[in-house]
Amino acid sequence: MDLGLKGRKAVILGGSRGIGFYTAQLMANEGASVAICARNADGVTWATAELEACGDGKVFGAAVDLTDGDATRAFVREAGQALGGIDILIHNASGFDSSGDEDGWLRSFKVDMMAGVRAVEEALPLLKASDAASITFIGSMASKFFFGRRSSYGPAKAAMRAYANELAQSFGKDGIRANAISPGAVHFPGGSWDKVKQAQPDFYAKVEKKIPLGRLGTAEEIARIIAFVASPAGLWINATHIAADGGQVPAVD
Numbered sequence: 001m002d003l004g005l006k007g008r009k010a011v012i013l014g015g016s017r018g019i020g021f022y023t024a025q026l027m028a029n030e031g032a033s034v035a036i037c038a039r040n041a042d043g044v045t046w047a048t049a050e051l052e053a054c055g056d057g058k059v060f061g062a063a064v065d066l067t068d069g070d071a072t073r074a075f076v077r078e079a080g081q082a083l084g085g086i087d088i089l090i091h092n093a094s095g096f097d098s099s100g101d102e103d104g105w106l107r108s109f110k111v112d113m114m115a116g117v118r119a120v121e122e123a124l125p126l127l128k129a130s131d132a133a134s135i136t137f138i139g140s141m142a143s144k145f146f147f148g149r150r151s152s153y154g155p156a157k158a159a160m161r162a163y164a165n166e167l168a169q170s171f172g173k174d175g176i177r178a179n180a181i182s183p184g185a186v187h188f189p190g191g192s193w194d195k196v197k198q199a200q201p202d203f204y205a206k207v208e209k210k211i212p213l214g215r216l217g218t219a220e221e222i223a224r225i226i227a228f229v230a231s232p233a234g235l236w237i238n239a240t241h242i243a244a245d246g247g248q249v250p251a252v253d
């Protein structure tokens with residue numbers, strides 16, 4: 001199946017490593033032009049070099065802290081200029097709050113929520129001009145299931161799901177789709193679950209055992225789901241939430 005990504009322009013908030021990077025890489029390999037950002041400039045330099053080696057699309061990268069509203073808007077504006085438009089916007093970064101303290105709640109609000117709101121507002125004129133526009137939020141199954149640690153992470157991801165639906169209902173008339181995708185636990189080298197695997201192998205094994213397929217997901221598997229939903233091939237997926245957890249959460253959505 002052709003995803004229809006060739007020549008498309010994708011902007012990914014948070015894409016120097018992990019799920020965001022694997023998604024950018026997959027899209028670049030499919031012939032899309034991609035823009036990514038991250039706070040760490042070395043990470044951006046590494047990722048953009050990797051992405052440039054993938055296909056013949058354009059690549060744009062910038063060191064940006066998504067807690068900064070002006071910098072977030074500037075990144076999306078510059079990415080749109082560098083790529084020559086925006087068809088696909090993916091909000092992948094998170095504040096990753098695990099403390100539940102006030103700093104954590106504010107970081108979740110700024111990164112998981114407001115960076116998405118600001119990026120959408122900035123991208124809207126370009127998305128409206130696209131004939132296959134989509135907005136995708138990367139959430140978490142923590143938005144529907146209590147994993148045992150109280151923090152702002154799950155509530156922030158739940159807010160994303162409601163926001164995606166509002167966007168889809170509001171801008172469908174402009175040809176813009178919006179969805180949220182929630183990974184379960186995902187393992188990739190250097191990622192958060194890789195660190196758990198090294199530091200707490202027994203706990204990691206317990207988590208693996210609870211997943212029907214007997215292992216964690218991979219970043220490539222999540223990237224494929226994101227790419228399909230965001231691509232022109234996923235056209236009839238709209239205003240919805242997709243669990244990408246291999247059955248980890250034992251519930252019907």
Ligand SMILES: NC(=O)c1ccc[n+]([C@@H]2O[C@H](COP(=O)([O-])OP(=O)(O)OC[C@H]3O[C@@H](n4cnc5c(N)ncnc54)[C@H](OP(=O)(O)O)[C@@H]3O)[C@@H](O)[C@H]2O)c1
Pocket residue numbers: 013014015016017018019020037038039040041043064065066067092093094095111138139140141182183184185186187191192193
């Ligand atoms: N991994 C999992 O098991 C899992 C499970 C469920 C949901 N998710 C969700 O999937 C998404 C990606 O997770 P991941 O595990 O791939 O994360 P990751 O490996 O930590 O990568 C996050 C990316 O976002 C960038 N980033 C983080 N905060 C940023 C900020 N304030 N401003 C700009 N860029 C920022 C990071 O670069 P810098 O650090 O250099 O800024 C990096 O490029 C997140 O939304 C997460 O909640 C992941």
